Amino acid sequence: MALIGVFDSGVGGLSILDEALRQLPDHDYLYFADSANAPYGERSPEWIAQRSLSICQSLADAGCQAIVVACNTATAEAIQHIRATLQTIPIIGVEPGIKPAALQSQKGLVGVLATEATLKSDKFNALLGTLPGDCRFVKQAGAGLVPLIESGQLHAPETTALLAQHLQPMRTAGIDTLVLGCTHYPFLMPLILNLMGSSVLIVDTSQAVVRQLARQLETHRIPIEVVGKRSLLLLSTADGARLHSMAMQLLRSDLAQFHIEFKTVDPERAEL
Structure with a gap:
């Protein structure tokens, strides 16, 4: 199974994560919510690009074999730079349909x-x-x-x-x-x-985004080998416990098959 990173400025990307858990349940997931700095839509393009790259680099360093930039604003401002920097793993973005x-x-x-x-x-x-x-x-x-x-x-x-x-x-x-x-x-x-x-x-393009993720996993020959319970790690730069609470409220997928953990990370360094 792969470790898939999903990144958003806050809880919005949970809509993409929810679809991924439905379509691709046989993987581990790491969800990163930069809620301490949300909303991104009011930030400068330069700040969004640098921040998004920093977080995706941290996800890659943590072992993510694919990353979904589940934020329209971050995709618009940073996706090309992220892909140019992290060339060895698939980076999937979202954009308005x-x-x-x-x-x-x-x-x-x-x-x-x-x-x-x-x-x-x-x-x-x-x-x-x-x-x-x-x-x-x-x-x-x-x-x-x-x-x-x-x-x-x-x-x-x-x-x-x-x-x-x-x-x-x-x-x-x-x-x-x-x-x-x-x-x-x-x-x-x-x-x-x-x-x-x-x-x-x-x-809403959630389904299309996850279909593209599935295609990229296949193209990069990332295997699916389910061993025991899958993991879902929820990370927030504001409050990990609150992110967990929101996830339990918003996610409609079958979470019983996942071992779920959460924690708060340093909002300045964005290191996992």
Whole structure:
């Protein structure tokens, strides 16, 4: 079995981890939440790139045979640099599913809810430039949502009100497809569906990301040899116990087959 590292600015990447535990349960996992420094969407591109590389280097040093950068902002700002530095292991990133959204939209009106950093990134706008010109994208930064999710306020009135404010321009525009461009946002799915209605298609790329991880594991000939119970180690730069509590609340996978541990790591050094 492989040791797979999953990294995010906070708890958002748990949505990717959850899908990985479902699709690829026969591996060990190490989840790193840089919650002491979340949200990344409000940081400078230079800071995001350096911080993301530092954490991924630590994951590689800890023995991870593949790393999922489960953060749209970190992927947009740092994935190329990370891959150039860590050339011997597969690095899988995430990005807003604007291409499948454009293909599936019947009206050619697609909403994109993402962080400010993702929406402004060269990677996102380069991808946007490759799509058909007859599709209109209504872009909205979800400022303030990540801290609320990080603090566990998924159903708080404040969260509902802020989400409604961010989604209003898309509702006014009449979009029929909505892209969730941050891995934190799938945890708000019940609120999003309630606010947007069942007629709006929601695009979340978690399944596609894990399928790509599976392909990379096969390409790099990383074997699957299950011996005893698999392990899941949860690391946080803020509070390991809180990350564990959030994981138990948010993960829907069968966790009985995993030996789960958690700890807090130094937020300055990001060493495991």
